Amino acid sequence: MSKLLVVFVHHDDATPVAEALRAEGHRFTHLPSVGGFLGTENATIVMGVEDEDERRVMDLLERVCHGREVEVPLVLLDRLRDWKAETVVHGGATVLVADLARIVRI
Numbered sequence: 001m002s003k004l005l006v007v008f009v010h011h012d013d014a015t016p017v018a019e020a021l022r023a024e025g026h027r028f029t030h031l032p033s034v035g036g037f038l039g040t041e042n043a044t045i046v047m048g049v050e051d052e053d054e055r056r057v058m059d060l061l062e063r064v065c066h067g068r069e070v071e072v073p074l075v076l077l078d079r080l081r082d083w084k085a086e087t088v089v090h091g092g093a094t095v096l097v098a099d100l101a102r103i104v105r106i
Contacts, residue, residue: 002100003054007045008033010091013065014043017093020064021045026057027105048103058095067092 009017018030028047035042049057068091 001051002103003049003051004098004100005047005049005057006096007061008094009043009045009065011041011043013091016064017045020060048100061093061095065093
């Protein structure tokens with residue numbers, strides 16, 4: 001069975017991820033997006049992969065994507081009265097993996 005990967009990547013990692021995926025011959029769609037918590041730019045990468053390629057893609061993401069500590073904007077701190085942290089780890093990648101019956105390229 002094939003897999004659908006939906007990858008949310010920090011804006012600064014988006015180009016290196018795209019270049020690494022292309023270099024390994026993967027096909028994907030790269031969409032600009034905005035994160036819901038911090039409201040900052042990121043990228044959403046959508047791709048279908050065969051089961052045997054899933055681990056290689058995950059390894060690539062772990063190699064290329066990096067978390068970074070960022071300050072929580074004051075406007076959020078005002079809204080989140082119970083929130084204690086002034087910084088959060090932001091970036092890296094969040095990957096959603098779903099089973100696909102098949103991949104059809106037309």
